[in-house]
Amino acid sequence: MNASAPAPRKLRVATVSLGGCFGCHMSLLDIDERLFELIEKVEFDRSPLTDIKTVGECDVGLIEGGLCNAENVEVLRAFRAHCTVLVAVGACAITGGLPALRNHLDVGGILQSVYGEVPDDPELPLPLNRVLPIHEVVHIDHALPGCPPPADAFWQLLQDLIAGRTPVPAPGLIRYD
Amino acid sequence: MVVNAAAVSEPTAETADAVLDRWQRDPLALVQILRETQAATHWLPRSLLAHIAAALGLTVAHVEGVAGFYRFFHTRPVGRVRLLFSDNITDRMLGSEALLAQLCARLGVVPGEVDAQGRFSVDRCSCTGLCDQGPALLVNHHQVITRLDAARVDALADLLLAGTPVEQWPAAWFEVVDGVRRADLLLSGLAADAPTLPAVLAQSPQALLDQVAQSGLRGRGGAGFPTARKWQACRDAAGPLRCVVCNADEGEPGTFKDRVLLASHADALFDGMTVAARAVGAQQGFVYLRGEYRYLLPQLEQVLARRRGQGLLGRDAAGVMGFDFDIAIHLGAGAYVCGEESALIESLEGKRGTPRIRPPFPVQAGYLGRPTVVNNVETFCAVAHIARRGGAWWAGIGTAQSTGTKIHSVSGDCARPGLYEYPLGTTIARILEDCGAHDPLAVQVGGPSGACVPASEFGRAIAFEDVPSAGAFMVFDRSRDLFEVARHFARFFAHESCGLCTPCRVGTELVVRRLDKLAHARGAGRGSAFDIERLRDLDTVLHSGTHCGLGASACNPLRDTMRHFGEAYAQRSTAPQFQPDIDLDAQLSSARRATGRSDAGAHLHTDTPA
Numbered sequence: 082m083n084a085s086a087p088a089p090r091k092l093r094v095a096t097v098s099l100g101g102c103f104g105c106h107m108s109l110l111d112i113d114e115r116l117f118e119l120i121e122k123v124e125f126d127r128s129p130l131t132d133i134k135t136v137g138e139c140d141v142g143l144i145e146g147g148l149c150n151a152e153n154v155e156v157l158r159a160f161r162a163h164c165t166v167l168v169a170v171g172a173c174a175i176t177g178g179l180p181a182l183r184n185h186l187d188v189g190g191i192l193q194s195v196y197g198e199v200p201d202d203p204e205l206p207l208p209l210n211r212v213l214p215i216h217e218v219v220h221i222d223h224a225l226p227g228c229p230p231p232a233d234a235f236w237q238l239l240q241d242l243i244a245g246r247t248p249v250p251a252p253g254l255i256r257y258d
Numbered sequence: 259m260v261v262n263a264a265a266v267s268e269p270t271a272e273t274a275d276a277v278l279d280r281w282q283r284d285p286l287a288l289v290q291i292l293r294e295t296q297a298a299t300h301w302l303p304r305s306l307l308a309h310i311a312a313a314l315g316l317t318v319a320h321v322e323g324v325a326g327f328y329r330f331f332h333t334r335p336v337g338r339v340r341l342l343f344s345d346n347i348t349d350r351m352l353g354s355e356a357l358l359a360q361l362c363a364r365l366g367v368v369p370g371e372v373d374a375q376g377r378f379s380v381d382r383c384s385c386t387g388l389c390d391q392g393p394a395l396l397v398n399h400h401q402v403i404t405r406l407d408a409a410r411v412d413a414l415a416d417l418l419l420a421g422t423p424v425e426q427w428p429a430a431w432f433e434v435v436d437g438v439r440r441a442d443l444l445l446s447g448l449a450a451d452a453p454t455l456p457a458v459l460a461q462s463p464q465a466l467l468d469q470v471a472q473s474g475l476r477g478r479g480g481a482g483f484p485t486a487r488k489w490q491a492c493r494d495a496a497g498p499l500r501c502v503v504c505n506a507d508e509g510e511p512g513t514f515k516d517r518v519l520l521a522s523h524a525d526a527l528f529d530g531m532t533v534a535a536r537a538v539g540a541q542q543g544f545v546y547l548r549g550e551y552r553y554l555l556p557q558l559e560q561v562l563a564r565r566r567g568q569g570l571l572g573r574d575a576a577g578v579m580g581f582d583f584d585i586a587i588h589l590g591a592g593a594y595v596c597g598e599e600s601a602l603i604e605s606l607e608g609k610r611g612t613p614r615i616r617p618p619f620p621v622q623a624g625y626l627g628r629p630t631v632v633n634n635v636e637t638f639c640a641v642a643h644i645a646r647r648g649g650a651w652w653a654g655i656g657t658a659q660s661t662g663t664k665i666h667s668v669s670g671d672c673a674r675p676g677l678y679e680y681p682l683g684t685t686i687a688r689i690l691e692d693c694g695a696h697d698p699l700a701v702q703v704g705g706p707s708g709a710c711v712p713a714s715e716f717g718r719a720i721a722f723e724d725v726p727s728a729g730a731f732m733v734f735d736r737s738r739d740l741f742e743v744a745r746h747f748a749r750f751f752a753h754e755s756c757g758l759c760t761p762c763r764v765g766t767e768l769v770v771r772r773l774d775k776l777a778h779a780r781g782a783g784r785g786s787a788f789d790i791e792r793l794r795d796l797d798t799v800l801h802s803g804t805h806c807g808l809g810a811s812a813c814n815p816l817r818d819t820m821r822h823f824g825e826a827y828a829q830r831s832t833a834p835q836f837q838p839d840i841d842l843d844a845q846l847s848s849a850r851r852a853t854g855r856s857d858a859g860a861h862l863h864t865d866t867p868a
Contacts (some may be wrong), residue, residue: 151846151862218840
């Protein structure tokens, strides 16, 4: 056996929560001890796990949450520009989810009601009129439904992508609740 | 106007009571009761629905659910005169949209809304079955005006603004012609010396069934199910009571052959229904007449009354001892899905027209759970001929698998639109030649849920084994854009989805939005291969995942035109990558207003950079 064969390049993965609750990220962590196995094959780029602030060139981007504001749009676009494969993870990314419940209200009116004097600091991202699912703004390659998707669904997706297969979630792992 | 008035006004209640009494307060007649009540009250306020619910022993929720389902029932105020422009693609090709705009401008109304004085409302409706004499419009769900043009619309606006009652409008406007261009067996009618119905019914039920079996007749509604097999299944099903239903809900856009059969060959239809009743042992018959054909009701009732007088219906019908059979006419109220037989039966039972899960099939458990035969108007008319001249005679016409003749409703880009009846197996090219189609690009055979046949396949024949047809034959010449035709049909299906299942309710709408994006959305050049791929995905989901045939066939025009006219799609999907269909900068407008910001961060560019 040739021990000097170079280790296969690790899959570079970035993750982000846009208009989400981080519940999908928590579910990813629920793969538990398989994280050790995963980290042998995957290295994380921008992600809450690494605290890297900007996304670099990646093989895979996992997007949790829908688009609530201008910053979400810019971050999503950066992910699309840098990730070969982009996956919409969870109900909010796929449909807008709970945050989209505000869609029948005027967001300017909400700001007025909440703040009275609405802050105008350019540092603050402006909210969109409507919360949007991410596929309305960029091309999405795969979707992982669920609120959150089960840990096994994350595991299966990453195993497929590591192996170079087209991810097809097993029926038992497709959840819409 | 107060929609939730506490009590229904007395005259309104009296109107409803008179209708309720006429229908003997039968909850199964709910759809009919709502229709007849609204004919007098213009719309159906909640208080009135509650009144009807109480009288029928139904919940208000049930009655509201039914009233809310049908397009021709209004649960909000409408104008005293309601005008609905037929919105089939053939009406549009004849300029209906410009005429609609012209009328609205003259009347000062917006499509879909009532004018300030509550005098009139103008809107669109699905095909009214007058494609050979369009553009057409429906007046108060009761009359039709054909052959609209700018002058007619102008005169119409004058009368409307002057408040002239509909009865005093020029009679010529309401003229509906049969437009028979080529008559074969069915459109020629029964021979004067043909055996009478009593002579026909002297045969045993089994002999009648055998004749139909021998004829090889297959259903003319589109599915082509062998008629005798359907009848046999009904006859064999358990239960003392059986029904025969004529599906006269001719809703498939571009189809108008049943209108002519109903108008000019009603006796043949009723003969066929009576033969079917005798063959299967049915006591009760229904004609489910689409609401758009309401103007045919008086003459059809007249024919039925005459036949009762002649002893052809009622006790010992046609002189057959112990054969008690009568026919009632129920009207639809503007729901395409009710052309699906189980939805039609639901509607007959006074409910929302939601298709049932099959099995059980109607032949096993149909109207009120009774074994029920549902056949198309043309099928019953064919039976009237077969029962007289024999199955072998019919089987000798057409092809081995597709016996007899078929009536085609020809419309669109041709010199001579109208009805053409040919033996099955006739080529599309022959029909095109006969109707005077110059330079045709494609024909939509069988309506939107049928097939789009390109010029290269005009040699194919209309037959169950080649190109099956429910009777529509819409011609498009080379000036037409088949992408726009498919988009129009997509809107039709989204409009007519019953809303029960998500793949259809949401899917049909997603198809429309995606096609709208390709069509124009926010300027050209934003469509990409990605959009085409999503359309293919939607086709797969709808074709395989919907509750009934409406959703399953909703993408047929899309699939056919993508296959045959891919260029029309390719030229609309030239963006190198996905581009959003949303003006993202406009999405920040409300927050910009609330914050008063105009800095760079308060804006978003929309296009994805290359």
